[in-house]
Amino acid sequence: MKTCGSLGQSGMVIPPLVFGTMARRQSASREREALIRNAVERGLVALDTAPLYDFGDCEQLIGRALVGLPRERYRLFTKVGLRWDAGARGRVLFSFDDAQGRRVHVRRDSRPESIRAEVESSLSRLRVDYLDLVQVHHPDLDTPFAESFGELTRLRAEGKLLHIGASNFTVAQLQDAQAALGDIALCSLQPEYSLLRREAEQKLLPYCRSHNIGVLAYSPLAGGPLGGQVPQIADRAAMLRLQHALRDVLHPIARAHGVSPAAVALAWVAAQPGVTAAIAGASNHRQIDAQLAMLELQLAPDELEHLTRGFATVGWPSSWSLQASRLRRALKRVRQVIGRGLRAARLRGS
16 A cells, blocks of 8 residues: 655655544544544544534544644644535535524635634644644635635734645636745645545546646545445446446455455555545544555555455445535435424424
């Protein structure tokens, strides 16, 4: 397996597996804190987060989990540019109804004053003096990149962050971002990339390789299917193709190496030219064990090719669409529970 490497031109050395902190399943705060600390203590020293994750609660949880650990022992990667509060401005990326039935709009907002407020809030929630990497979460097409990335350079000069990156950017947007940064190298790109989602191979990965931009691949397990949690989607043909690829390609390779299918899928992502690391979260300590196995896994060239070809034509929804579907279902369940409680209370009072 590839060893720790530098993220782009930053000189910042990270392992090929970054611990993702966006919760797939809600659990008690203390359990999640223990999970994060366990991950860091076992070598997953780079943590990926964002203000959007649990709407600020995730960063607060990380801050509590890492209390007492030397700051130089871990790396904190967070983001800016997606806001959901009343002060947000900009185009809506997505909307949803919260547990109280109120409509919430998540907006792309990379105005300089917004970026500064987000960075300072993240520093406070994470309980640190600086952030190792700050990425623009989604491009804000209404704010000139010169203003957004200019503010990030000022925050960097103040010592509040070390490196600057981008997430969900196109090649043209990466070029504009680098132009706005001037002599400061754009450190990283965070795109969606997995055996099931390969769009990044067309332009993004070649561009990042040629310009020495680090790549942090998110959703390397495609939102669950490559890690053993296969959601039901409307496309029955895609479901059937996925089942065949899992049965005939991924699972046999995992059994041959004595590791989980998730470890093989993560190792495939990390082995691709230009990819610095895969970002993967965990809901329990067993999942951390399974994912850590990828650090010792050495896939043969023919195995890598077999995986590449075996999943090439499955066709699978993006992680964003799957997450939105999960969120809608979860909120619907919450509203149903609240509704049942209100009805029961009315009956008791009648």
